[in-house]
Amino acid sequence: MPTIKFLGAAQTVTGSCHLLCFGRDRFLLDCGQFQGPWHIEKRNYEPIGVYPATLSGVILSHGHLDHCGRIPLLARLGFDGPVYCTPPTKDISMLILMDSAHLLKEEFLWKKRRLERVGIEAKEPLYSAEDVWYCHDNFSRPVDYGERVRISERLDLTFHPTDAGHVLGSSQVYLEYRPKRGRPLKILFSGDLGDGGRPVVNDPTPPEKGVDVLIMESTYGDRMHRSYEDSVAEFREEVMRTIKKKGTVLIPTFALERAQEILYHLGQMKREGLLSRHIPVFLNSPLAINITRVFQKHCNYCDKEVIDEIRRKRSPFIFPGLQLTETAEESRMIHSVPSPKIVLAGSGMITGGRIKHHLKHNLWKDNTTVIIVGYQASNTLGRQLVNGAKTVKIFGEEIKVRARIVTINGFSAHADKGHLLRYAKAVSPKKIFLVHGEPETQRHLKRSLNGVLPRTEVVIPEFKSEHPLAP
Ligand SMILES: [Zn+2]
Structure with a gap:
């Protein structure tokens, strides 16, 4: 049997x-x-x-x-x-x-x-x-x-x-x-x-x-999850609110799927004129960059929204102001770029990766918004932020959390x-x-x-x- x-x-x-x-x-x-x-x-x-x-x-x-x-x-x-x-x-x-x-x-x-x-x-x-x-x-x-x-x-x-x-x-x-x-x-x-x-x-x-x-x-x-449409609307609102304040938007992202989905939505915001073409968006994760290339290669396996963009001869994931930063040196240079700016970096649960450096540089500023778009397991830095920690330890340093922390769970x-x-x-x-x-x-x-x-x-x-x- x-x-x-x-x-x-x-x-x-x-x-x-x-x-x-x-x-x-x-x-x-x-x-x-x-x-x-x-x-x-x-x-x-x-x-x-x-x-x-x-x-x-x-x-x-x-x-x-x-x-x-x-x-x-x-x-x-x-x-x-x-x-x-x-x-x-x-x-x-x-x-x-x-x-x-x-x-x-x-x-x-x-x-x-x-x-x-x-x-x-x-x-x-x-x-x-x-x-x-x-x-x-x-x-x-x-x-x-x-x-x-x-x-x-x-x-x-x-x-x-x-x-x-x-x-x-x-x-x-x-x-x-x-x-x-x-x-x-x-x-x-x-x-x-x-x-x-x-x-x-x-x-x-x-x-x-x-x-x-x-x-x-x-x-x-x-x-039950919040509806996807409501989640996208909330995401757009938080991004625009921070950009208006000339702040930094930090998005800890999983390299597969979530990064490409967020790029798609930011691209749409740029195309609709909600976000200026000049606002820089950094995709600061070599793995996410490589996976985005795979999405581009296999876009015929994507949903109709992506296929429509391709038919209009537009890339669904690439848009004006997007900067793919692969090396550690390029990553460090992001810190000296004046706000407003948007940074997507791994790891998704802030257990490691470049997002920790960006948080160390921005978490103590009150015009920063951290948008959490993925599951945060217990015992992770991501979960501490979601739970409203007043200070967090990053690379051995105590950092005050003055940034706005927003959790959007409908992207699951x-x-x-x-x-x-x-x-x-x-x-x-x-x-x-x-x-x-x-x-x-x-x-x-x-x-x-x-x-x-x-x-x-x-x-x-x-x-x-x-x-x-x-x-
Ligand atoms: Zn899976």
Whole structure:
């Protein structure tokens, strides 16, 4: 009997990795990194839970690190099968993994210096840039949306049918297994789902009914988001208010999707004359710059608003006043540019990256506005600002927070409770496994699902637990 084993993103939101066993054919759905507190991150260094050389392939839902971040490790441990993903995901995951290899190396060198002094050996990085390069070039197998591919004698894969509406290239994975006897088993993995209604990424489309088993994300299974239109209106208002005061707008941005979406909206404001062409906008993140190039290359996979801009022979992401700053020296020069100005920089949760330097230079000024457009995990500098900290410590220095801190939560790339319930109802499967969510959130969503789908069994699997795939 086919089985599924949850090797990550089980009662947590990172490390997405699920082992599907169809007899001797074994596939991983995603193989992502665990991120967050150390008790979660240390799982990256533990055995994956499957002997990589026995895998027939990996099916990658999208390019976020918590979904693709351990694929080079698999290759290092003997995996040599294909990695199925959409063409944008192939390009995005290469950039994300290269960046990750670089960060892993930096972290290793830093730890090594500290630990050597107390006689402890630091753990080698999970993988190197060379591993990423080797595994990516050899194993990536692009599959377009809607294309049906036979990935083993009895198993067909389709990235179904447009996208998951989460980030560029994100897909819902549809699998059809034909056993020797009996009817086919239909499995759907939602990947990470978006809310829809956004200008850059396509709206998610629920597939037809008749699915037996749904493996569904549940990140925001207990809350509703503010509407996207209201969020964009609030964003515009805050930007204009600060520019009028001749202040600085700082936007901590995730390099994938959020940065491109914010660029799109700032570009629209420039085109509509709300923002002068001369106001400088700095995109101060090499990774976000490279990913924006991938968006430009694959813009035919974007939503109609972006495609319309291209038809008008305008770039949706490039506009007058935009400056792409890649080097550390260029980054430092931004501090000497007089306000008004707008700066987008990583990291999205202010756990590192160049945004910390910009905050150090501007947080104590009362004409600065920090616009938070993404999720801020607990124990991050971003969360401290959201919670109204009066002072924060940056690079060991106590900085007074005089800036205006604005949180806009409607930009989330994850579907809220309402969308998840509608999605599950549209699929109406016999069984649902909830993944990619915190336990409390999952229990809340399970209760709501039991209400709308009383005949569907809803399971919250534990980490490393194995379950039959039959309904
Ligand atoms: Zn994601």
